[in-house]
Structure formats: structure tokens, C-alpha cells
Amino acid sequence: MSIVSSASPAIVLESVSKRYGSKTIIHDLSFTVGQGEIVGFLGPNGAGKTTTMRMIAGYTTPTSGRVTVAGLDMATQNEAAAAKIGYLPEHPPLYDVLDVSTFLRFVAKIKGVAAREIASELERVIGACRLEAVTRSEIFKLSKGYRQRLGLAQALLGKPQVLLLDEPTAGLDPGQIQETREVIRAFGETHAVLLSTHILHEVTLICQRVAIINQGRLLAIDSPGGLQRASEQTNSVVLEATAPADPLRQELLSIAGVNAVRIQLLPGRTSTHYVECQVEARDGIESHIARAVASRWELHRLERQQPTLENVFLRYVRAGVREREAA
Amino acid sequence: MRGLLAIYQKELVSYFRSPIPYFAVSVFLVLTGFFFLRNVFETGIGTMDETLQNMGVLLLIIVPVLTMRLFSGEYTGRTMELLMTLPLKPWQIVLGKYLGATTILLLMTLATCIDLIPLYLYGNPETKTILSGYLGFVLLGMAGLAIGQFFSALTQNQIVAALGSVLVLLAFWFVGHLQSFQSSYALRSLFGYLSFSQHFADFIRGLVRSEAVMFYLIVSAIALTLNTSYLQWRR
Numbered sequence: 001m002s003i004v005s006s007a008s009p010a011i012v013l014e015s016v017s018k019r020y021g022s023k024t025i026i027h028d029l030s031f032t033v034g035q036g037e038i039v040g041f042l043g044p045n046g047a048g049k050t051t052t053m054r055m056i057a058g059y060t061t062p063t064s065g066r067v068t069v070a071g072l073d074m075a076t077q078n079e080a081a082a083a084k085i086g087y088l089p090e091h092p093p094l095y096d097v098l099d100v101s102t103f104l105r106f107v108a109k110i111k112g113v114a115a116r117e118i119a120s121e122l123e124r125v126i127g128a129c130r131l132e133a134v135t136r137s138e139i140f141k142l143s144k145g146y147r148q149r150l151g152l153a154q155a156l157l158g159k160p161q162v163l164l165l166d167e168p169t170a171g172l173d174p175g176q177i178q179e180t181r182e183v184i185r186a187f188g189e190t191h192a193v194l195l196s197t198h199i200l201h202e203v204t205l206i207c208q209r210v211a212i213i214n215q216g217r218l219l220a221i222d223s224p225g226g227l228q229r230a231s232e233q234t235n236s237v238v239l240e241a242t243a244p245a246d247p248l249r250q251e252l253l254s255i256a257g258v259n260a261v262r263i264q265l266l267p268g269r270t271s272t273h274y275v276e277c278q279v280e281a282r283d284g285i286e287s288h289i290a291r292a293v294a295s296r297w298e299l300h301r302l303e304r305q306q307p308t309l310e311n312v313f314l315r316y317v318r319a320g321v322r323e324r325e326a327a
Numbered sequence: 328m329r330g331l332l333a334i335y336q337k338e339l340v341s342y343f344r345s346p347i348p349y350f351a352v353s354v355f356l357v358l359t360g361f362f363f364l365r366n367v368f369e370t371g372i373g374t375m376d377e378t379l380q381n382m383g384v385l386l387l388i389i390v391p392v393l394t395m396r397l398f399s400g401e402y403t404g405r406t407m408e409l410l411m412t413l414p415l416k417p418w419q420i421v422l423g424k425y426l427g428a429t430t431i432l433l434l435m436t437l438a439t440c441i442d443l444i445p446l447y448l449y450g451n452p453e454t455k456t457i458l459s460g461y462l463g464f465v466l467l468g469m470a471g472l473a474i475g476q477f478f479s480a481l482t483q484n485q486i487v488a489a490l491g492s493v494l495v496l497l498a499f500w501f502v503g504h505l506q507s508f509q510s511s512y513a514l515r516s517l518f519g520y521l522s523f524s525q526h527f528a529d530f531i532r533g534l535v536r537s538e539a540v541m542f543y544l545i546v547s548a549i550a551l552t553l554n555t556s557y558l559q560w561r562r
Contacts, residue, residue: 057412061562083414093409095337097344109333110413154409 009068010035010162010192011056016065018051018216025051026216028065035161038188040207040224041196042313048216049196050090053166056194057087070161083112086160088168092151096140100131100150103139104157111158121157128183129153130176144171152180156187163193169202181206200310212316215324219316227312229281236305237277237286240266243297245273251292252277257285272300330415334423335430338397342431351392352435355385363442373450378442379460379531383524386468387496393431394475395489397424402483417558421551425476432468436461456533463530466543467523471496473550480554499523499546 009032018026026048033039043049054060055067058078067074072081095103101122108118126132129149134142142150148171155163168184169177184193185206197203203210204224211221220227237258241248245263252261252275260278265271279285286304293299342348359382366377401407410420446452475492482488503522509515519525526539 054408057408059408059411059562079414079416082412085412087409087412089405089408089412091405093404093406095341095406096404097341098337102340106333106337107409107413110330110415112329112414 009033010070011194012066012068013052013056014066014068016052016055016062016067018048018055018060019063024216026055026062029213029216029218030065031211031218031221033162033192033194035192036188036190037209038184038193038195038207039221040203040210041194041213042198042200042203042210043196043213044198044317047214049213050166051216052213053087053089053164053194053196057085057089057164058082059089083158084161085164086155086157086162087164088151088155088166090166090170092147093154094139094147094150097138099136099138100142101126101135103150104154107154108157111160113158121159125153125156128156130179145173145176148172149176149180152183156183161191163187163191165193165195167197168195169197169199177202200313212313214317214320217320219320235279235281237279237289237302238305239275239277239289239293239302240272240300241275241293241297242269242272242300243293244271248273248275248293248297251296252289255285255288255292257282258289330413331419331423331426334410334415334420335426338424338427339430341396342393342427345396347396348393348431351389352431352438355382355389355435356438358385359439360442367446367450373446373452375442375446375452375457375460376531379464380528382439382464383467383527384500386464386471387500388493389435390432390468390471390496391475391478391489391492393428394472394479394492395485396479397428397476398480399483399485399488403485411558411562418555420558421476421555425473425547425551428472428476429469432465432472436465436468453533456531459533459535460531462535463527463539466530466540467527470499470523470543470546470550473547473554474499477550477554477557480557496523 011033013029013031016026016029017024029048029052031039041049041052051060055062056069056074058074058081061075069081070084072084074081095106098106104122104125105118108121113121126135129152131146131149131153134146134150139147139150148168152165152168155165163184165184169180172180181202184195187193188206195202195207207224209221209223210227212219212227245265249261249263252258257280258277259280262276263273266274277289279289286302290299290302293302359378362381363378366381367373370377398407401410411417443452443457471492474495475488478492478495479485479488481491499521500523502518503525505518506515509518520542526536526542529536529539
């Protein structure tokens with residue numbers, strides 16, 4: 001499990017903890033996000049994703065540990081670091097009484113965009129986030145999708161080096177989700193992006209690495225593929241065959257690499273079974289199974305099932321909870 | 328400096344685009360007009376003394392309405408997270424908002440000058456006394472705004488912020504009355520010194536004492552410093 005990114009790190013968390021009173025929200029969290037890397041931050045609701053984002057953005061300070069963004073310590077160089085961060089909080093922070101372009105101009109000025117560049121900078125983010133139709137609208141009149149995209153637009157202003165996005169696609173329709181992902185992907189090619197979400201599919205689409213956290217602890221951090229490979233438990237081969245149940249079970253269990261077999265009769269059939277085999281995570285095992293079954297009986301279907309990120313995620317989260325309960 | 332200016336401009340736009348300040352300022356102007364008519368036309372005395380006194384009391388109620396939104400609104404609108412993560416220092420946020428509120432106070436004060444037209448047309452008022460009274464009024468308002476803004480930072484609830492600052496402003500206004508109950512000289516002078524109304528009365532009489540000017544400015548500075556420290560502490 002690689003906690004440190006291979007690229008030069010733009011975000012560094014070193015043993016970061018956060019306590020509110022006696023309650024510890026974040027336990028000893030360490031990881032990095034490199035320049036030119038998109039890291040997905042995955043966890044169930046209340047896992048500590050938002051608190052972590054807030055600590056990186058400088059909204060709250062860690063109780064212990066250190067957060068560094070673009071080489072600047074958030075505890076002492078907060079303001080200089082803030083100029084390098086684009087942050088979209090969980091709830092897009094918008095002033096309802098302002099109109100879209102007044103709001104963006106306000107943020108651009110504070111981010112230090114030069115007066116003569118403000119117009120072109122506004123045009124850039126309005127184009128990227130597809131806000132052209134609403135530039136003159138008052139913010140309170142905007143739909144949820146537009147509000148979310150306006151939140152993203154303000155984060156992109158001033159060409160930040162680091163982008164922190166707390167559930168950036170929440171509330172968007174499928175077309176908008178697609179466009180937003182493209183914006184993030186394009187930005188992530190040259191910058192560092194930390195993206196929190198609970199949509200697992202999103203993570204596999206745009207993230208180079210995934211950090212899974214639950215109850216304030218980092219459970220795993222790796223590439224989506226790496227996490228899937230590491231999760232051997234969910235490797236299985238599924239097949240349908242017309243054969244007597246017991247001989248079929250014995251035949252399958254005799255194949256090296258098959259650990260467990262579950263057989264059930266298909267509804268409405270007399271001897272066609274649905275079989276699920278738990279197998280070791282090595283290649284070629286499905287062809288052994290296919291040969292063994294087809295040589296004696298009739299094989300209708302055979303499929304090697306890859307572990308989905310859903311399963312990987314649930315396994316990590318549940319295992320983490322079990323470990324702590326045992327402790 | 329640009330950050331401070333951006334906050335200031337945003338505050339002004341927010342004031343002009345929300346209904347509550349219009350309502351508060353209208354109530355203030357209508358009541359000021361009413362007191363002016365009563366004080367000047369019913370008595371026939373051509374001064375602003377009584378009217379400025381009434382305006383001072385009205386200010387204690389109007390100021391919290393102008394300031395209650397300043398931070399409470401940022402909390403409930405979840406925009407505080409934006410302000411605190413932009414490249415801004417907390418003092419820039421506090422001062423930008425304060426200057427915005429002060430601008431509204433100045434505009435409101437300017438609007439009351441309409442009362443001076445009949446005063447100068449039909450009477451012979453002392454300009455210096457009026458100017459001194461207005462200076463006192465603005466300083467009193469600035470101290471009130473700083474206190475109201477600090478209370479607004481303490482709570483998400485605008486009503487609580489307004490009620491809290493009204494209480495504190497009334498306490499500062501009436502604290503001078505406690506003087507007569509005190510036998511100790513130190514306490515008597517302390518209560519006198521803390522009294523908003525006693526300092527304001529000097530201004531109305533045409534007395535611009537540097538001690539009184541400093542008093543209002545120091546109260547403002549303390550409230551703004553507390554406000555800044557609170558934002559820093561919240562992080």
C-alpha cells in the first residue's frame with residue numbers, strides 16, 4: 001500500500017488528528033497527493049472526509065500533526081497556501097444576493113487575479129463549468145446543478161495548484177456529471193486534485209489512486225486496480241452446468257486453486273445448477289474449471305468475476321470495524 | 328488591501344440588495360423626522376439638541392439590525408468556509424465588514440441632514456454645535472456597529488445576535504445611572520467613563536473632548552479585536 005505518491009507531493013498529511021472535545025474525529029492520518037495526480041477520497045457518510053478536506057483547506061486546524069500544501073505549512077503559512085488552493089466545500093459557498101459574475105469577480109479579486117486579467121479569467125471558468133447561460137442571474141435563482149458548478153468555478157479561479165473537491169458531482173444530472181469529470185480530469189493532468197465522493201464508479205473513472213477512510217482512519221490507499229487485485233477474497237468463478245450436484249462439487253473441489261463451491265438448482269430446472277466457486281487470484285483457473293466440467297457434463301456458461309470496487313470498499317470498511325471491535 | 332476592498336464592496340452590495348437594511352433605515356428616518364417635528368415645531372426651539380438625543384437612543388435599536396447579519400449570515404449561508412479558506416487574514420474580513428456597515432451608517436446620518444434645511448430656513452442654529460453633535464452620533468454609531476458585529480460573529484442566529492447587542496448597547500447607554508448608587512469615587516468615575524450617553528451628551532452640547540472621541544474609538548477597536556481573535560480561535 002503506497003501512502004506516498006510517486007509524483008512530487010502537493011498535499012502532505014503527516015500524522016494528522018482532529019479532536020472535538022473528547023471525541024476524536026480523525027486518527028493519525030498520513031498520505032500525500034502528488035502534482036498531476038487525482039486522488040479519490042472514499043468513505044461512508046461521517047467517515048471524516050469533510051473534516052480532512054477542511055483541515056487541508058485551512059478552515060480548521062488539526063489537533064496534532066502537520067498539513068503541508070504546495071510546500072507551505074498550513075499552521076504558519078495559511079494565507080500564502082490559501083492562494084494556491086481551490087476549494088469546493090460540501091455545500092457550495094455562494095452569496096444568494098449576488099449575481100453569478102459579481103460573485104466570481106469577488107472571489108477572483110481576493111485570490112489576487114490582476115485587474116486586467118479578471119475578465120478573461122472569468123470567461124475561462126464560466127466556459128469550463130458551462131455557466132454561460134446564467135452569468136447575469138442572481139444566485140438564489142439557480143438550480144442545484146448550476147449552484148454546484150458555480151462552486152466549482154470559484155474553486156478553479158486564479159489557477160490554483162491544488163484542487164480540493166468535496167463531492168463535486170452531487171446534485172448534477174448525468175450529462176453534467178460527465179462534463180464536470182472532464183473538467184476535473186483535465187485539471188488533474190497538471191495539478192493535484194483530492195476528490196471526496198461516495199460514488200465508487202467515479203473513482204475508477206478519474207482517479208489514479210484511492211484512499212479509503214472510515215471512522216477517521218485511513219484503511220487503504222492504492223490505485224483502483226491495485227485495491228481490486230489486493231482483494232483476493234472476492235475472486236470468484238460463476239458457471240451454469242447440467243450435472244448432478246455432488247459429483248460436480250467433488251470435481252470442482254479437486255481442481256487446485258478452488259477454495260469453496262456453492263451450488264444451487266436453477267429455478268424450474270431438474271438438473272441444471274448455478275455454481276459459484278471461490279478461487280485464488282491467479283490467471284487461468286477458469287480454463288481449468290471449464291475443461292473439467294465440459295469433459296464430463298454440459299457447460300452452459302462460465303464467467304470469471306473481478307472484485308468490484310464496491311466489494312473492496314465494503315470489505316475494508318467492515319474489516320476495519322471488526323478489528324476495532326476485537327481490540 | 329485588495330482583499331479588504333473586495334470584502335467591503337461585497338458588503339455594500341449585500342446591504343443594498345437585501346430588504347432588512349432598507350426597512351431599518353426607513354424606520355430610523357421616519358422616527359427621526361417625527362422627533363424633529365415635535366422637538367422643533369412644537370416647542371419653537373431651533374436646535375438639534377433634543378433630536379440628536381432621540382437619534383442616539385434610536386441608534387441603539389437600529390445598529391443591531393444592521394449588524395446582525397454580518398457574520399451570522401455567513402455561518403448559515405455556509406459562506407464562512409469560503410472566506411476562511413480564501414487568501415484573507417481574519418482582520419481583513421472584520422475590517423471590510425465594519426467599513427461596509429460604517430458606510431451605511433454615514434449614508435443614514437447624511438439622510439437626516441434634511442432636517443437641517445427647515446432649521447436653517449426658519450431658525451438661527453449654531454453650526455459648530457450641530458457638527459459636534461453629528462460627530463458624536465457617528466462615533467456612537469461606530470462603537471455600536473463594532474459591538475453588534477462582534478455579537479454577530481458569536482452566533483449563527485441573527486435574532487440572538489441582535490438581542491445580545493441591543494442588551495450590551497443599552498447597558499453602555501444606561502451604565503451612567505449607576506453612578507448615584509456608588510459611594511466609591513473610583514466606581515463613580517468608572518461608570519461615568521463607560522457611559523455612552525454621558526459622552527454623547529457632551530457632543531450634543533458642542534463639546535468635542537478628545538477623551539470622548541478616544542473612548543468611542545477604543546470601544547470600537549476592542550470589539551473589532553475581539554471579533555478578529557474569535558475568528559482566529561474558531562479555526
